[in-house]
Amino acid sequence: MTTETHPGLARAVTPAMALLGILLVAATLRSPLTGVGPLLGHIRASTGLDAGSAGLLNTLPLLAFGLFSVLAPALGRQLGLERALFAAMVALCVGIAVRSMPGIASLFIGTAIGGIAIAVGNVMLPALVKREFPQRIGPLTGLYSVVMTLVSGTAAGVAVPLADNLPGGWRTSLACVLVITVPAALVWLARSRNQGAAPVAAPAHATQAANVWRSWLAWQVTLFTGIQAFNFYILVAWLPSMLHETGMTPGQAGWMVSLMQLAALLGNIATSWVSGRVRDQKVLGLAVSLLCVAGFAGMALLPAWTFVWICVAGAGLGSSLMLSLAYISLRAATTQQAASLSGMAQSLGYLIGATGPVVCGVLRDRTDSWLPALGLMVAMAGAQAWVAYGAGRSRTVGDRQDA
Numbered sequence: 001m002t003t004e005t006h007p008g009l010a011r012a013v014t015p016a017m018a019l020l021g022i023l024l025v026a027a028t029l030r031s032p033l034t035g036v037g038p039l040l041g042h043i044r045a046s047t048g049l050d051a052g053s054a055g056l057l058n059t060l061p062l063l064a065f066g067l068f069s070v071l072a073p074a075l076g077r078q079l080g081l082e083r084a085l086f087a088a089m090v091a092l093c094v095g096i097a098v099r100s101m102p103g104i105a106s107l108f109i110g111t112a113i114g115g116i117a118i119a120v121g122n123v124m125l126p127a128l129v130k131r132e133f134p135q136r137i138g139p140l141t142g143l144y145s146v147v148m149t150l151v152s153g154t155a156a157g158v159a160v161p162l163a164d165n166l167p168g169g170w171r172t173s174l175a176c177v178l179v180i181t182v183p184a185a186l187v188w189l190a191r192s193r194n195q196g197a198a199p200v201a202a203p204a205h206a207t208q209a210a211n212v213w214r215s216w217l218a219w220q221v222t223l224f225t226g227i228q229a230f231n232f233y234i235l236v237a238w239l240p241s242m243l244h245e246t247g248m249t250p251g252q253a254g255w256m257v258s259l260m261q262l263a264a265l266l267g268n269i270a271t272s273w274v275s276g277r278v279r280d281q282k283v284l285g286l287a288v289s290l291l292c293v294a295g296f297a298g299m300a301l302l303p304a305w306t307f308v309w310i311c312v313a314g315a316g317l318g319s320s321l322m323l324s325l326a327y328i329s330l331r332a333a334t335t336q337q338a339a340s341l342s343g344m345a346q347s348l349g350y351l352i353g354a355t356g357p358v359v360c361g362v363l364r365d366r367t368d369s370w371l372p373a374l375g376l377m378v379a380m381a382g383a384q385a386w387v388a389y390g391a392g393r394s395r396t397v398g399d400r401q402d403a
Contacts, residue, residue: 018132024184026144030152035159038254042170055361058237064115066351072123073339086192089185092117100175126328127339141326142272153261160254220391221327222345227384228320229353237357263311264318271319285388291316292381300374333396
């Protein structure tokens, strides 16, 4: 038996059941976060938070991704993928419930708990795809990233209407995402009960983990992940505020976030289709990064066409998300190495991403304009194009050509 085989998983676990579990987790990995941005105006009016503190609500989960993603592979080895994902879904439900309770402290504490839970799910999912569907990594990654984008876009669009029409206002709106996370926890409870013993392959993993951290290819994947997260979470946090200052109502601005997510969804689909039909992803990574450059630059220079630029930027960001997830599985040689690369990419990558909402909130407060923030996003998207070309090479970590 190789280190890739789980002793208790040689039994039949149907592809359909594995796919259901993957898609349910994917649905929970962004929706608890994207509903916050459209509600920042409600939250600030209710609590008196300034722009920097409000931006921290979007940054806290990213900090959790950065700090805890690196620990998630060890949790997966200790518990097994199924039990680790069940624990993550339960913790996410708890975090959502806590942040919906009265008080500012509970808002931040619950957000942090949810961020830690999502960090585990983020890391485990590419390894699960690698294990369950090793011959269909591109299409399956595209499918679950489409689900992630579709559900997160819906969460952004309905956040303000729910807050305006339900008792409890924005707190109830934030709690509504439990309709997704509770079923996911129940499915993974059933899967975890059928899980065999977690595999033990410490010597092999130690070698693979060392290769990941010493690999320039792994660092390129990590930088790509970080830059796309940097720009994505800036727009998730601040696009509604940007648009509100141009005269849109909070509800209209929330639906513009949904439009961005729809464009991201289409970008996801197109990129997953193309990625499975090319020998490598070098040119594809370069192209989607340049879409981001064009979208951000257009928002800054031609604001009258904001509708168009949001679509362009959304398509670029959705495609970038899909590629960042696919790179993790495609550039890893084994399931365990995929978990290690996922932990590295999402830990350091989201630490980069975590700075975005706070930096841009401070820039806005100090300059009374969103132009400096958009200029920074253009520069970061240009850097993403550079690392995308290297991360897209048809190689795996540890190859002799990994340089």
